[in-house]
Amino acid sequence: xxxxxxxxxxxxxxxxxxxxxxxxxxxxxxxxxxxxxxxxxxxxxxxxxxxxxxxxxxxxxxxxxxxxxxxxxxxxxxxxxxxxxxxxxxxxxxxxxxxxxxxxxxxxxxxxxxxxxxxxxxxxxxxxxxxxxxxxxxxxxxxxxxxxxxxxxxxxxxxxxxxxxxxxxxxxxxxxxxxxxxxxxxxxxxxxxxxxxxxxxxxxxxxxxxxxxxxxxxxxxxxxxxxxxxxxxxxxxxxxxxxxxxxxxxxxxxxxxxxxxxxxxxxxxxxxxxxxxxxxxxxxxxxxxxxxxxxxxxxxxxxxxxxxxxx
Numbered sequence: 148x149x150x151x152x153x154x155x156x157x158x159x160x161x162x163x164x165x166x167x168x169x170x171x172x173x174x175x176x177x178x179x180x181x182x183x184x185x186x187x188x189x190x191x192x193x194x195x196x197x198x199x200x201x202x203x204x205x206x207x208x209x210x211x212x213x214x215x216x217x218x219x220x221x222x223x224x225x226x227x228x229x230x231x232x233x234x235x236x237x238x239x240x241x242x243x244x245x246x247x248x249x250x251x252x253x254x255x256x257x258x259x260x261x262x263x264x265x266x267x268x269x270x271x272x273x274x275x276x277x278x279x280x281x282x283x284x285x286x287x288x289x290x291x292x293x294x295x296x297x298x299x300x301x302x303x304x305x306x307x308x309x310x311x312x313x314x315x316x317x318x319x320x321x322x323x324x325x326x327x328x329x330x331x332x333x334x335x336x337x338x339x340x341x342x343x344x345x346x347x348x349x350x351x352x353x354x355x356x357x358x359x360x361x362x363x364x365x366x367x368x369x370x371x372x373x374x375x376x377x378x379x380x381x382x383x384x385x386x387x388x389x390x391x392x393x394x395x396x397x398x399x400x401x402x403x404x405x406x407x408x409x410x411x412x413x414x415x416x417x418x419x420x421x422x423x424x425x426x427x428x429x430x431x432x433x434x435x436x437x438x439x440x441x442x443x444x445x446x447x448x449x450x451x452x453x454x455x456x457x458x
Contacts, residue, residue: 150224150245154217157243157250158228162211164203174200178249184347187239187257187270187340192347199253214241218274220285222246225273240273242348254347259340266338269311278312278344282410283447288318291408291449294438295374296322298402298453302329303371306396308361309379310334313345316352319374333370335359337379361396362388370396374404377424386428389454393430397456402433409448422452430454 148156157176164173177196185191190206193199211231218225222245227237239257243250256270269278276288283291296319299305305323307316316332323330333355336342342358349356357364362380373396380388393403405421422435435452 148245148248150222150243151217151219153245153248153250154214154219154224154226154241154243157241157253158212158214158226165207165211173203176250177253178246178251181250181252182350183253183255184343184350185255185257186344186347187259188255212241227271227273237271239270240278242273242275254344256340256344262340263338266341270340270344275312275314275348279314280311281314287447288314289322290440291438291447292318293322294436294449294451295319295404295406296328297436297451298404298434299323299328299330299372301371301400303398303401304331304333304368306333306335306366306370306373308335308373308375308392310336310345310356311338311341313349313352313356315374316345316356317349331355333357333366333368335361335364335366337361361392366396369398369401371398371401372404373397373401374406376406376408377418377421385424389425389428389430393454393456399456401456402453403456404451404453407448407450409450420450420452422450425452425454 153176160173174196177199179196181196181199183191183193183199193202213229213231213234215227215229215237225240225242227240229236229238242254244252258267258270269280272278281288305319310316313334316334320330320332334345335357337360339358342356345356346353373392375392377385397403407418407421409418422432425432431454432452433455437450439448
């Protein structure tokens with residue numbers, strides 16, 4: 148079965164299997180070495196078909212799943228889901244990876260009670276770009292986000308502050324690898340559920356992904372490049388926030404990359420360019436760059452400005 152077919156069949160068999168405490172035929176969909184991760188729930192992870200089915204049997208859901216709009220790319224398929232008792236309210240998402248016609252990995256996200264609007268939207272999306280706050284396909288993502296790598300001319304550690312599901316971490320490492328700049332990605336997000344999601348998507352890097360507020364977090368290492376946004380701090384605290392990141396997070400010669408994102412469709416009043424803001428608050432700008440068109444010529448703007456740690 149394809150990833151999309153597996154997802155449809157998983158939803159069907161999940162609901163049918165509730166009556167049998169999650170024994171076969173649900174198990175037949177999973178590979179022997181399948182993995183299942185949860186984000187936003189204190190549950191799992193589980194490795195192997197037997198462990199996954201045992202977890203379902205020990206903690207069976209008390210309602211049926213309703214799959215909402217499905218999507219997918221390559222060997223992955225996803226959909227937001229709701230519970231049958233409230234089918235109009237997305238509660239999270241299912242993200243499935245197929246290998247040899249079986250489920251190799253299943254990630255289940257859940258929107259925590261009281262989640263912030265952005266956090267809830269990211270966790271209720273299956274599309275990896277939507278989980279990172281972006282609207283558009285893979286080509287548009289590359290066109291409007293690859294500019295983040297413009298300041299990264301030397302190998303080393305890269306920290307994405309506000310990493311969400313880890314997609315930018317993953318992308319920066321791949322983009323830099325294409326030009327021979329070896330990059331070790333790290334991530335931190337104030338949302339514990341989103342940090343869980345990033346660890347589930349990128350298990351090889353799970354020990355480098357943290358749930359913390361960067362304004363107070365003490366990183367275990369220093370970095371050669373750190374990406375952040377000004378909106379991660381209250382307006383009155385932004386200058387001290389930027390200064391702290393530059394002073395406490397960077398290796399000597401490392402670069403702090405400040406980004407702003409804008410779309411005419413959702414933000415008719417674009418944010419102040421980061422280079423202008425940095426200069427207005429007494430910081431020395433080492434460089435700046437902008438990307439403002441996707442491959443189809445549609446608008447959207449990513450601005451980056453960077454400063455160096457001269458220590």
